[in-house]
Structures are given as C-alpha cells and as structure tokens.
Amino acid sequence: MASTVRVDLDGNEVKAMTICMIGAGGFIGSHLCEKILSETSHKVLAVDVYNDKIKHLLEPQTKQWVERIQFHRINIKHDSRLEGLIKMADLTINLAAICTPADYNTRPLDTIYSNFIDALPVVKYCSENNKRLIHFSTCEVYGKTIGSFLPKDSPLREDPQFYLLSEDASPCIFGPIEKQRWSYACAKQLIERLVYAEGAENGLEFTIVRPFNWIGPRMDFIPGIDGPSEGVPRVLACFSNNLLRGEPLKLVDGGESQRTFVYIKDAIEAVLLMIENPARANGHIFNVGNPHNEVTVKQLAEMMAEVYSKVSGEPALEQPTIDVSSKEFYGEGYDDSDKRIPDMTIINRQLGWNPKTSLWDLLESTLTYQHRTYAEAIKQATAKPVASS
Ligand SMILES: NC(=O)c1ccc[n+]([C@@H]2O[C@H](COP(=O)([O-])OP(=O)(O)OC[C@H]3O[C@@H](n4cnc5c(N)ncnc54)[C@H](O)[C@@H]3O)[C@@H](O)[C@H]2O)c1
C-alpha cells in the first residue's frame, strides 16, 4: 500500500476511495488496476468476464494489495449484481466494450449492443445513485477529418483547422450506413450524448475519455496462441504476430492512414489524474493521445520491423510488408479514419497532463515484452513434428 498522503493538483488530500472498474480484465483495465494498486490506497471492485490479464494482481502472492482488489466475474448484459457494486463504490469507470475494428463491420449488432445498450444501465445506476462516472469513449467519434474531403493536393490539408480533433469544436464525420465500420463510432457517440445529457438534466458527475490509439504490453492477443487462430486484433498485435512468425506485415489499402500512438503507461497517468481530481475532471470530455507520435501505418510497420529485429536479435525481414485490400482483410463494409491528431488544449488546461514516451521507445519496450512472452510459444506451435522412423 502507498504510505504517503496523496494530494490532488490543488494541494488537497486525496482520500482513499472504492472504484468499480467495469472491463478491468482488458488491456487498459489491467494497466489501470496495476497503477491504482501500486501507487494509491484506493480499492478496486474489478468487473469483467475474463481475468487472465489481471491474474498476477489477484494471486495470494501479491499480498500487499490482496485486500484492495476483488474480482467479480460478471457479464454486464445480464447481471443484477451490477447495481449493488456501483452503489458500494465512490466512482465507476466503464471500460467494457467490443472495440476491435474487425468486429465493427462483421458483428455490427454485437458492436452496437456492447457500446450503447449494455452501457445504458451503468449510466442509469450512476445517475440514480448519485455516483461519479468515468466513461471510456474513443477518438473514433471524430470519424474522418474535414481535410479528407479536400482535393489530395489542397494546401488547406496542412492547416490544423482541417485536421486537428478538438473535443468542443470538431464535428463527428462518419461514412454511410452501409459502411458498417461506423457502427462502433456511432454507438460511442450516442452513449457520450446520453452521459452528457444525464449530466445536464439530472446532475450526473461524469468524465468522458477519448483514447487515441493507446498501445503497450497485454494489448489484445496473438492469434493461435492466446486468442483464436482466425481472430484479427488491433494493429499492434497484428504486426507483432507477423513479426513473431517471421512473415511480412500486412498493409491495409497500402497503409496510408495516419495514427498517433501513445504509450499505455503515459495514458494511465492521465486517467489517474482524472480519478483524483474530480473538481477539474467532472463535466469534461478529454482527448488522451500523443500528437508527437504521428506515423502512417506503413511507417509504423517499418519501424516495428526495425525495432523487433533489434530486440529479438532476429535478422531483418527480406520483405517487411505486403499490401492487402481492406475488403480482403476486414470484409465488406470496412472504412477508415484518415488521420487522428488530438488537440491537447483541454487536458493541458484542466490536468496539466502531457505524454512523455516517443514512438521508438514505446515500441522498444512493447516488442521486448512481446518477444519474451510469445516467441517460444510460437516456435513450439509452428515446429514441424519429427517423422518417426
Ligand atoms: N486501447 C485503445 O487505444 C482504445 C482506443 C479507443 C477507445 N478505447 C476504449 O477503451 C475501453 C477499453 O479498451 P481496451 O483497449 O482495454 O479493450 P479490451 O477489449 O482489452 O477491454 C475491454 C474489456 O471489457 C470486457 N467486457 C466487454 N463486454 C463485457 C461485458 N458485457 N461484461 C463484462 N465485461 C465486458 C472485456 O472482456 C475486456 O476485458 C473500451 O471502451 C474502448 O472502446 C480504447
């Protein structure tokens, strides 16, 4: 347990609280649980259908915090225990969602239910019981940039007015309904509007987080090792899988889309600031990303190949990348966000937060983890059986 008194950004003591964390067993949840347990005195009621990624925090060996975390295996779609847990807590953080793009166009109903319908009771219970809510949305609510509709050679594309994504000014621009990729963004937008309306009409104390491609250890799964062989995780795990297997990295539609990547450990610092500074965080929507880590997906692939070769000692791939169409890779109805640069004005002003880690450094630590965790398992899974004489 952290022994020193914690103070907020205004110098006031932060009292220990109980946090109901829904989706605690996922990528972000596992890092947030680790941070809360190791640096604060808060208690965590961890809700999820899985706990593999937080097993190390639940085992009796981790005695120093075993009293401060309880795992509840609950599917929030249908479990009457949820309201009781929200009532027991001072704060609820909702991370639960289907949030892998391969699902948005292939399982649009599950995607909409997960991101909108299943989140409704969480918002309702928080509002009715006067409990604070931190709800996880996404940078995808911005959709495409205004600049993407300009001619390719227009100089206006270089003007931040046409690409910078600002919480209180940018529009949400999605494609047509038949492009089911946008089922996720649209569901997230509607739940944001509902949370905001509960704040405006019923006084719900809320914070909405819009993560911009947080990446790091424990993100998603490696197909055929700790997830389904045919599964398609997010890009970090797709490219890690290719590198671990020594095969070219697949660039969807040439890998021209641009992303900004932020290290999970930097982003978690921002969430802890929100948790411990309600007076500065309530009523706000926050972009959480790293505007300095922008690359095209092709550049990301090339950098990952270089970093992986360095940390694994494996020779560089002869053919590092291969092009694949989005239809072939994701199926009918896929579409993409062209560019995602977060405006940092609000999070700087309210919480004084800035990311620290460069893309190279975060890839170095993440790919070291991927190599250490999976290389042996991949070797065994792909080893040819020795013919018996
Ligand atoms: N990682 C990112 O960069 C990123 C970017 C944008 C938005 N987000 C948002 O952040 C949140 C967390 O993302 P993540 O990357 O940790 O994803 P994740 O898939 O690793 O974690 C989500 C967790 O929610 C759990 N869950 C889903 N449905 C549930 C249900 N019905 N009942 C109980 N548990 C359920 C899953 O089992 C999983 O452990 C999501 O809301 C996502 O939309 C993440």
Ligand SMILES: O=c1ccn([C@@H]2O[C@H](COP(=O)(O)OP(=O)(O)O[C@H]3OC[C@](O)(CO)[C@H]3O)[C@@H](O)[C@H]2O)c(=O)[nH]1
């Ligand atoms: O093997 C691959 C996998 C993906 N791509 C392309 O990379 C881009 C990023 O893909 P990904 O990280 O999977 O997802 P997105 O950034 O598009 O969407 C996420 O953003 C935030 C979140 O809400 C939750 O994490 C989610 O929706 C993309 O252009 C892919 O086409 C590739 O080329 N090769």
